[in-house]
Amino acid sequence: MDTALEDRLPTCPLSLTINGKPYTLDVHPWTTLLDLLRSDLELTGTKKGCDHGQCGACTVLIDGQRMNACLKLAVTLEGAAITTVEGLGTPDEMHPVQKAFVEHDAFQCGYCTPGQICSTIGLLNEGHASTREDIRELMSGNLCRCGAYTNIADAIEEVLADRASYREAAE
Structure with missing residues (x-):
């Protein structure tokens, strides 16, 4: 999509916490959590597999519950706490x-x-x-x-x- 056109399309304000860090964003209403994580925030640990909720490659934790990020619209997550694989541990201090x-x-x-x-x-x-x-x-x-x-x-x-x-x- 043309970047100039995309900038004119409607967005919704969104505040949430990802891996312990608060974010306040403007997102398009059709943006999935998966696309927000991978494209907008460059948290690429969460993988895009089937993009239909059938493979589980995009599973993240939303308020401690597992969820396929490809099936969740980001705008529905106001105030949520998201944990991706990047938020679990480090090579020296693994979960x-x-x-x-x-x-x-x-x-x-x-x-x-x-x-x-x-x-x-x-x-x-x-x-x-x-x-x-x-x-x-x-x-x-x-x-x-x-x-x-x-x-x-x-x-x-x-x-x-x-x-x-x-x-x-x-x-």
Whole structure:
């Protein structure tokens, strides 16, 4: 789209917090959270896969709940707290889920990994998973074309087994 034309199209004010940082933005009403994160804010850890909510590559946390960012219009998130993979940890201070994914080699190409990690944190926040079957079912919205499902489930089981350290990191 022509930049001059885009600048004349309507926008809506939006205030939200992303990875602990407050933002006040003017966004077009049709802008998805995914496009806001990747294009406008250059937070490219969240991946664009199918753009239809079917693959889970764009999974982020919205107020602690997992959500496909491609399905959420940014203007609906006034006052929300968004967490992307960039807001979880650093190479020196990894989030327990990130650490478990590394230790269990729960990725191959890595494209789905940010969404898998955010979905895992959402799954842990929900508190419904207690068995490997629960994990597989509750993570079924996140696809891995490389087939690292066994290692992903192993990583999640490890974090579930050590809930005390997970709760400390989450607080």
